[in-house]
Amino acid sequence: MQIVNERLVGIYNHWRFVRATDDIPAVDRWDPLDLVQHLGHLFVVRVEPSGPDDVAPDLRYTLIGTYLVDVLGRDTTGQLVRDTFPDGHPVSSVYHRAIALRRPVRTHGRLDWVDKKYRRFESVLLPLVGCDGAIAKFAGAAVYETMGRSVVDAPEPA
Numbered sequence: 001m002q003i004v005n006e007r008l009v010g011i012y013n014h015w016r017f018v019r020a021t022d023d024i025p026a027v028d029r030w031d032p033l034d035l036v037q038h039l040g041h042l043f044v045v046r047v048e049p050s051g052p053d054d055v056a057p058d059l060r061y062t063l064i065g066t067y068l069v070d071v072l073g074r075d076t077t078g079q080l081v082r083d084t085f086p087d088g089h090p091v092s093s094v095y096h097r098a099i100a101l102r103r104p105v106r107t108h109g110r111l112d113w114v115d116k117k118y119r120r121f122e123s124v125l126l127p128l129v130g131c132d133g134a135i136a137k138f139a140g141a142a143v144y145e146t147m148g149r150s151v152v153d154a155p156e157p158a
Helices: 006-019 032-041 066-072 093-101
Strands: 042-048 057-062 105-111 114-131 135-146
Touching: 006 032, 006 114, 006 135, 032 042, 032 057, 032 135, 093 105, 093 114, 093 135
Parallel strands: none
Antiparallel strands: 042 057, 042 135, 105 114, 114 135
């Protein structure tokens, strides 16, 4: 996985550290407070059991960092992931693929879904397992930039 932004590299390396010898770290080994310097960029998504007619599990935001809220102009804490993106957006399928593959994912692109086409993003989705070995949560982080500036060189808001 080739991550461009140094902040995201640091968060990914922390995920690798807490997994120890396991393929995927346990939920109880991941504490966002271990990453205080990155807290505003972090988000957590809980994998919830699907309904009787659903094939794929529901995904719910349980933490959204303040930097993300400021850039996106919305706080989606407590909402289902699918309800926070327009119909047809591939975000849910990215999570479901990460669940099936049982590995972290890097995403990047433009912020078209929040009318911020002038901004680009890079993010990581890092799976965490419950005591049953199934993916129970995703720890994630995102960085944003104005088009024409490097994700690596993007200044942080004051």
